[in-house]
Amino acid sequence: MRNILILGAHGQIARVATDLFLEQTDLELTLFLRRAERLHRYRGHDRVLLVEGDVLDREALLSAMVGQEVVYANLAGDLGTQARTIVETMNQIGLKRLVFVSSMGIYDEVPGQRFHAALRPYREAADVIEASDLDYTILRPAWLNNREEIDYGTTPKGEPFANPDGVVSRKSVADLVVRLATTPGLHLRESLGVHKPG
Ligand SMILES: NC(=O)c1ccc[n+]([C@@H]2O[C@H](COP(=O)([O-])OP(=O)(O)OC[C@H]3O[C@@H](n4cnc5c(N)ncnc54)[C@H](OP(=O)(O)O)[C@@H]3O)[C@@H](O)[C@H]2O)c1
Structure with a gap:
C-alpha cells in the first residue's frame, strides 16, 4: 500500500489522521480540499x-484519484451527492478501497434515540456506498471531542x-482510519459504529 487520497483534508478528523499517517506509516498522502492554502504547512x-x-468536481476528483490505492473521505454537507460522485469516479478509474466517515444513528441503531432529519445525508451516503461494489468501510462515530487519547470500540x-452517550476522540477515529488504510482486508464491506468504551 503506497498512496492514499484524503478527501476533505481540512476536516478535523482528517487533520489528525494526516499527522498519524505521517508519523506511523510511509504512505504518500494526497490531501484534497477546498482552499488548500489552509494546509500550507x-x-x-x-x-x-x-x-x-471540490469533491463534486468530477474532473478534479478523477485526476486526484490517478495512482491511488485508498480513498478516505472525511466530508460534510450534501453527503449523498458527494458519495455518489466518489463511487462513480472510483468505478470509472477502477479504484476499490474506500473509507468513509458517516455518523452514528443512521440505521436507527442508537438505543433511546430516534432517527432524525439531520442524519438523512449520512444515511443516503451509506446507502449509495453499500449498493456499490467497492471495498468500503463506513465509520459511524459517536459524538466527537478533540482529546489526545486513543480509546474506542466498534460495533x-x-x-x-x-455507549451512545459517550464521546469518542477524533484521534480515535483517525487511528481506526490509519489501521483500515494500512491493513489489507480489514473490515471490508462493513459499517462500523465507533464508540468510547463505557
Ligand atoms: N461532531 C460530531 O460529534 C460528529 C459525530 C459523528 C459524525 N460526525 C461527522 O463526521 C464527519 C467528519 O467529522 P469532522 O469533525 O472531521 O468534520 P469537519 O471538520 O466538519 O470536516 C468536514 C470537511 O468536509 C469538507 N467538505 C465539505 N464539502 C466538501 C466538498 N464539496 N468538497 C471538498 N470538501 C468538502 C469541509 O471542507 P471546508 O473546510 O472547505 O468546509 C470540511 O473540512 C462530518 O460529516 C461530521 O458531521 C460528527
Whole structure:
C-alpha cells in the first residue's frame, strides 16, 4: 500500500489522521480540499501532495484519484451527492478501497434515540456506498471531542450502538482510519459504529 487520497483534508478528523499517517506509516498522502492554502504547512513535505478541489468536481476528483490505492473521505454537507460522485469516479478509474466517515444513528441503531432529519445525508451516503461494489468501510462515530487519547470500540451494522452517550476522540477515529488504510482486508464491506468504551 503506497498512496492514499484524503478527501476533505481540512476536516478535523482528517487533520489528525494526516499527522498519524505521517508519523506511523510511509504512505504518500494526497490531501484534497477546498482552499488548500489552509494546509500550507505541508507544502514541500516529501510525502504530501496538496490538491485544491471540490469533491463534486468530477474532473478534479478523477485526476486526484490517478495512482491511488485508498480513498478516505472525511466530508460534510450534501453527503449523498458527494458519495455518489466518489463511487462513480472510483468505478470509472477502477479504484476499490474506500473509507468513509458517516455518523452514528443512521440505521436507527442508537438505543433511546430516534432517527432524525439531520442524519438523512449520512444515511443516503451509506446507502449509495453499500449498493456499490467497492471495498468500503463506513465509520459511524459517536459524538466527537478533540482529546489526545486513543480509546474506542466498534460495533457492526445490525447491533445496537454501544455507549451512545459517550464521546469518542477524533484521534480515535483517525487511528481506526490509519489501521483500515494500512491493513489489507480489514473490515471490508462493513459499517462500523465507533464508540468510547463505557
Ligand atoms: N461532531 C460530531 O460529534 C460528529 C459525530 C459523528 C459524525 N460526525 C461527522 O463526521 C464527519 C467528519 O467529522 P469532522 O469533525 O472531521 O468534520 P469537519 O471538520 O466538519 O470536516 C468536514 C470537511 O468536509 C469538507 N467538505 C465539505 N464539502 C466538501 C466538498 N464539496 N468538497 C471538498 N470538501 C468538502 C469541509 O471542507 P471546508 O473546510 O472547505 O468546509 C470540511 O473540512 C462530518 O460529516 C461530521 O458531521 C460528527
